Amino acid sequence: MQHDLVTSHSRMISAQPDEIFDLLANPALHGEIDGSGHVTGAQPNGPERLHLGANFGMDMAWGVKYKIVNTVVEFEEGRRIAWRHFGGHVWRYILEPRDGGTLVTEEFDSRTSRAPLLLRAMRAHRRNSRDIETTLERLEQWAQKHQRFESA
Numbered sequence: 001m002q003h004d005l006v007t008s009h010s011r012m013i014s015a016q017p018d019e020i021f022d023l024l025a026n027p028a029l030h031g032e033i034d035g036s037g038h039v040t041g042a043q044p045n046g047p048e049r050l051h052l053g054a055n056f057g058m059d060m061a062w063g064v065k066y067k068i069v070n071t072v073v074e075f076e077e078g079r080r081i082a083w084r085h086f087g088g089h090v091w092r093y094i095l096e097p098r099d100g101g102t103l104v105t106e107e108f109d110s111r112t113s114r115a116p117l118l119l120r121a122m123r124a125h126r127r128n129s130r131d132i133e134t135t136l137e138r139l140e141q142w143a144q145k146h147q148r149f150e151s152a
Contacts, residue, residue: 050083053072094107
């Protein structure tokens with residue numbers, strides 16, 4: 001789905017929600033699934049596992065290397081996690097249990113952005129739409145590789 005302020009895509013993944021959530025709640029693993037190619041690693045001294053209100057830093061690269069600090073603003077164990085950085089926009093993952101796995105939705109939500117005109121000028125939603133699809137594809141590949149799920 002693409003909306004002026006929220007871009008999201010969903011994908012059915014053959015893994016249990018807690019397995020997927022464990023990956024999303026571990027910043028050290030974010031680079032393994034990042035579809036943008038910008039996440040290069042977690043900064044040291046951050047939490048090993050995210051929780052509501054946790055601050056965590058990520059090493060990034062987009063033409064130049066930089067660091068960014070995020071704050072977890074939504075957290076429901078096994079179901080939902082979202083973080084925001086200084087720009088105000090939010091990255092969100094929603095996990096819905098389904099027969100045979102989990103429906104994973106990733107959202108880029110700029111409703112709280114401090115620079116909505118800049119995001120529009122950068123065509124952030126168009127770019128992030130492609131990146132989200134790639135992230136979900138990589139998440140599915142990761143789940144297949146690390147799968148504990150057993151179907152009945």
